[in-house]
Amino acid sequence: MKDAVDVLSEVHSLVQAGAYDDAVSVATGFIERNGNSAAVLRARSGAFASAGKLAQARGDAACCLELEPDNLEYAVHCASLAVAAGQAQEAVRLLENRNCNKHNTGDGSAERVLSGAWAATGEFRRALHYAELALDRQPHHQEFRAHHDGLQQHMERQIRIARRSTKVAAPAARSPVSALRLQGRVLYALVLREIAGQYERSRLGYLWAIIEPIVHLMVLGLFFSLLNHATAPLGHNLYLFYLTGLLPFFMIIHTGSKVMHGLSANRSLLLLPPIKVLDILVARGVLSLLTELLVAVLILGIFNLLGITAIPQDSLLTLGALLLAWLFGISIGIFMAMLSELFESWEMIWSQITRVMYFCSGIFYVAEKMPPQIRAVLIWNPILQCIELLRAGFYSGFAPPWLQPGYVLLGALVLLTAGGLLLNLFARHIGAEE
The missing domain is CATH 1.25.40.10 (Tetratricopeptide repeat domain)
Known part of the structure; x- marks a missing residue:
């Protein structure tokens, strides 16, 4: 042998x-x-x-x-x-x-x-x-x-x-309109590239974006049903209540995570003179917005086909809550993209933050029914603010007095400003490697 x-x-x-x-x-x-x-x-x-x-x-x-x-x-x-x-x-x-x-x-x-x-x-x-x-x-x-x-x-x-390229472009100053048009073409091309990169090579593609919230709904519904808490805190359907919490939560978390990884996944694009760091990050954010809105429409459509009334009482307020959640998500993503360039372990810290936020953002409860001491802390969470703002548009008569969309908007602007400052301060480290 x-x-x-x-x-x-x-x-x-x-x-x-x-x-x-x-x-x-x-x-x-x-x-x-x-x-x-x-x-x-x-x-x-x-x-x-x-x-x-x-x-x-x-x-x-x-x-x-x-x-x-x-x-x-x-x-x-x-x-x-x-x-x-x-x-x-x-x-x-x-x-x-x-x-x-x-x-x-x-x-x-x-x-x-x-x-x-x-x-x-x-x-x-x-x-x-x-x-x-x-x-x-x-x-x-x-x-x-x-x-x-x-x-x-x-x-x-x-x-x-x-x-x-710099020498050629310098003498010919672009008008604001032509510069805006060029920026639009750059973003459009980057979004198309992100669609091809994120979904065309994946067998599930967009399907996973629909499956994930449905799996969450099933798990949450079964869990609370087994605990004999099957009555929805708002409305008449437990699963629809959870959905109104998951949609803004995923809009923020998914957008933040995708934007955060945008620079590391597309750094070679910075070799092209028209493309800047923010172009790459914003393109990822735009794709996330389109994806999450499509998912929201599809799942709400599925609910209605199953006989569950899933039509918001105030469509404009509901859409505004989702857009506010996206703005906050892309602001987080840009800020974290800078931090992840400076601190290699930041991605692990962010994963732990998302786990905590899952339980502190009102996905499966409303802040109104929490003890006053706990509620006084929870309402400072911008994600909870976005979720309850969406529910205010979805459910008639639900209007918590602590809702402050301006607070979430201010938080988004602060994060955007901080991200821009980090980009300017550490441009050599964060920007193109070449």
């Missing part, structure tokens, strides 16, 4: 000869007889990758890393497959905290893969940094040298293009 060393040698020889299926069969036979072996799984992953079977290759690579989580070579292999699959951020997460710094030794392969991952995300300065580290490890490695020089030439070329 062959041992692992013989099997690895045979698999390697078969891969070298282009017999990928045979190599996979040999490795699979050994695993079936002897159980998982990290080294053999790594060899089979390489055979799968050579055969173009990326999903199987990534599965074996993940198993390798589970068996030997401290093995840098397995992490490098996982990361390189992630880059090949178009998931560069996953490759960054795998490698950035694993010995990729100037004080560690190695053959430079980790730094090389990390450089490619950052380049794939448009972070060319960071990509060049890790390319230099890889070249320091192996100064005579031809592929490392070619990759480093290619990045350097790309950055120099983009700088020349940007300077040339």
Whole structure:
């Protein structure tokens, strides 16, 4: 019976000869007889990758890393497959905290893969940094040298293009109308690009945006029914009451999250002179607004088809509440986009904030029925203000005295101002990498 060393040698020889299926069969036979072996799984992953079977290759690579989580070579292999699959951020997460710094030794392969991952995300300065580290490890490695020089030439070329564009555009000052028209075309193109990026490559696409609030409605309804609290605090239908809380909540949270990630996902677009940081963020916000409004119309339509009257008493007030929620959401998103550029851990902090807000924003209760001491704190929450404003438009006779749309608007303006100040103060760090 062959041992692992013989099997690895045979698999390697078969891969070298282009017999990928045979190599996979040999490795699979050994695993079936002897159980998982990290080294053999790594060899089979390489055979799968050579055969173009990326999903199987990534599965074996993940198993390798589970068996030997401290093995840098397995992490490098996982990361390189992630880059090949178009998931560069996953490759960054795998490698950035694993010995990729100037004080560690190695053959430079980790730094090389990390450089490619950052380049794939448009972070060319960071990509060049890790390319230099890889070249320091192996100064005579031809592929490392070619990759480093290619990045350097790309950055120099983009700088020349940007300077040339600036010089050409400077003498001809645009009129306000033409500048506004250009800005409109830029936003329109960015929104179309975001639609293609966020939905066309996804199997569920817009469907998930509809499924998520419906799942929330089902879970909340079943939960409170089991607790014998099935009577709606407002109106006659428990699920419709929850929906009026979820729509503004998702408008704020989804918009904020999508805008926050806009810069990291589209940084390479900043190489184009007409496109600015705020263009990218606003485009994401506009797409979120269109998505959430479409979802609201579709779900309310479904309710009416099911015989549940879901028509607001004051349509303008209901729409105004959703638009106010969107304005607050995009303001949060712009502010957080700046913070996430300055503090890498901010995204984790935001995820915890959203969990707290889920329970503190009046989705499944009304502030009026809370104890006075608790209510006095809750009404300062802008998300709760948006939710109760929408319910004031939806339910006849519901008009809490503490509703202050101006307070939410002021909060949005403060966040926008703070985001703009951070952008101006840290433009070199936040703006285009090139």
